[in-house]
Amino acid sequence: MSETKSKRRRIMLCTVFILPMIAAVSAIVLLLHAARRIVVSPQPISEVAHEAVVITLANGTSDQKVETILALGKIAPDAKPFIPVLFEVSHDSDPNVSKAALELIHRIDPTATESK
Numbered sequence: 001m002s003e004t005k006s007k008r009r010r011i012m013l014c015t016v017f018i019l020p021m022i023a024a025v026s027a028i029v030l031l032l033h034a035a036r037r038i039v040v041s042p043q044p045i046s047e048v049a050h051e052a053v054v055i056t057l058a059n060g061t062s063d064q065k066v067e068t069i070l071a072l073g074k075i076a077p078d079a080k081p082f083i084p085v086l087f088e089v090s091h092d093s094d095p096n097v098s099k100a101a102l103e104l105i106h107r108i109d110p111t112a113t114e115s116k
Helices: 002-037 042-059 062-073 076-089 095-108
Strands: none
Touching (some): 042 076, 062 076, 062 095
């Protein structure tokens, strides 16, 4: 009798506790596996970042413009698409902004010229 009782107890434990845990772990594994298949395109993010830089350079305070230019300087070779905007900013009334923009343009492409 005690063997039968012990067997029932093991079956109950398995049914109540272990099987749901196995199911939960399986679900987590499937989610993690599916997450690796999800590909996030960086294109929309880079478009938003590009727009944010352009807006900041056009409408930001002098400090914001200089900080943005310095941040672009950290990716200088990849900041080539910003050269036209940097030429616009190089005419800023704040000489610190103008100087930073011109220096960055020269770092990105020493042969760049302003097109009008």
